[in-house]
Amino acid sequence: MIYDLKNNFNIENLRTRIEFLIKKQKVVELTEKKLQRSLQQNKYLHVILAYFGCQTGNTMEYVKQKYFKILVNPQTFIRDVDDKFLGKIKVLRSSADLDTCEMTVCIERFRNWSAGEAGIYLPSANEAEQIQQMEIEVDKNKMYL
Numbered sequence: 125m126i127y128d129l130k131n132n133f134n135i136e137n138l139r140t141r142i143e144f145l146i147k148k149q150k151v152v153e154l155t156e157k158k159l160q161r162s163l164q165q166n167k168y169l170h171v172i173l174a175y176f177g178c179q180t181g182n183t184m185e186y187v188k189q190k191y192f193k194i195l196v197n198p199q200t201f202i203r204d205v206d207d208k209f210l211g212k213i214k215v216l217r218s219s220a221d222l223d224t225c226e227m228t229v230c231i232e233r234f235r236n237w238s239a240g241e242a243g244i245y246l247p248s249a250n251e252a253e254q255i256q257q258m259e260i261e262v263d264k265n266k267m268y269l
Contacts, residue, residue, distance in 0.1 A: 165227055168255070169219070172234070172246045174269050175258040179244050184269045189216065196237045197230045 127138040145152050173192060174184040182190075193201040193216055201217045222230065235246045247254035262269065 162224060165224060165231075165249070168249045169227065169231060171255060171258050171262060172231070172238075174262040174266075176238060176242070176244055176246065177269050178261055178265045180242070188219070191237075192230070192234050193217075193219070196234050200226060200230055 125141070127134040129135055129138070170184065173187045176182075176191070177184045177187045180187070200222070201219075203215050203217050204212055205215050207213045219227070219230075231249075235248070238244045238246050247258070249255075
């Protein structure tokens with residue numbers, strides 16, 4: 125069950141539930157629910173990644189993995205995990221695990237890197253006309269992405 129702790133009624137319900145579970149000596153798991161990134165933000169991310177791919181001759185997935193995650197945002201996406209057989213290995217975190225704020229920071233880093241290092245301007249999320257032009261360009265090249 126999910127409890128919104130900004131609401132006093134939910135706080136009391138959670139306390140009651142916890143006391144019940146303690147009394148019954150149950151095994152429980154507590155997780156914090158983060159704000160998921162919006163569909164708009166997800167759409168914007170995919171447009172800029174696909175457009176960058178069009179400009180560089182790469183697939184959107186390649187751009188997302190190699191440039192967006194590994195090159196520009198390694199501190200957010202690269203994680204060290206212990207593998208039973210391989211020992212400590214590096215894995216990529218899924219972008220679906222990011223909340224809105226984390227994704228905003230990662231997108232801004234990518235936009236800045238794209239302009240500064242690749243010479244490709246990626247409009248901000250509020251530049252609707254330029255985004256529409258990118259979508260047209262991506263649609264023309266979708267068979268290659």
